[in-house]
Amino acid sequence: MKNTIRTAAALAVASLVISAQAEPTSPGYVEFGKITPPGKGGEFVEVQLRSNLLNLAAGIIAKENAEAAKLIRSVELIQVTVVGISKENRTDLDARLTKVRTDLEAKNWERNVAVQGKDGEDIAVFTKTRGSEALAGITITVKDKQHAVFVNVVGDIKPEQVVALGESLNIEPLKEIGVKIKHDKGDDKGDKGEKGEK
């Protein structure tokens, strides 16, 4: 009897630990840290869609659009944070942006896009691959004069599905990066083909 209780308790603790760690251990998950909203008058938008809500959404559209449902089910987490830049938080956001990018590079994320615009726009897109066919995560950081944007999509996503995901969830940077990834993939195949011919 005691053993049964012990086993049950151990299982309960183990399941709690596993559920608590499920998110951070996913290779595509990025911890942006606690981004506090700016002071009065500042802008702040935060969206966090976890698998529970995404699975529910997938279930809703499954009958009508099985492909879309399959795609949404392949996503574990979507987190988007948009912060208005003010005098008070500019330094903190710059430091955070730099830290996120440095950490990603240290963790072998591939930097697919790096744009430094004329008007100070600073865009970086990172992807973490899962095997050779799928992405475990996509991270986009954007900074312009007024806003800093952090996007992280975690799951088991095929590169060609990224545009559709951006369209279905109306995430503009995802649509754009999807097109870019497609192009890159096409280029890679082209390069490999050329190399093979040589």
Added chain:
Amino acid sequence: MNDATAIPPVIPPVIPPRLPRDRVERCFRWVGGALLVCLLLLALAVYGATGYFRLSSEMAGLRDGLQAASGREWQRMIALNVGGITFGAARAGLSFVKMEDEARVVLETIQACEVGIYQTAADTDSADHPAMLAAADEAMQKKGWERVVGVIADNNLVAVYVPTKLSSTSRMKCSVLVCEGQRMILASTRANLDPVIKLALAKADFGEAGKLFAKR
């Protein structure tokens, strides 16, 4: 000899006649009990009726957290809580009434809802929205809810919460917080989304996204 061994005659105990006082006492006991039951029923009815004007523990916790974080005095304008029994009765009653399909779908969708509207003095400074959002997150997390959307812009605050454990669309819960200038609105609903999803999908046009998926 026979006389000596004879069993003495059994004298039945004398039962004193019941006094009218006992009867009165018993009567009082019954009447008292009946009155107590009536009072309890009345209290339950009053509690049930006032329940329409009391927020649930989740919303009350959220309200208290927000009020503390904002550092302002909020006056209640309205607090309304309509539960499943009332909605069920309304559905049953209206099932005999001819209605538009959309209206019936809405009626079938909502299972319970509550709303609280609070106002603060017009001359006070704008509330500390970041602090309020943090307080709302903490209060809702304690009750097993998580925030899916949080927006602070143009002196407004909007946050949407759903339970951490979502099982089905037939019993979906959602809570919304809106803080707009001097007004704060808390709303929560429990709904069966299946009818409205059916209707939405029947009338939906997936547009560009649909075309993209259709290509695959």
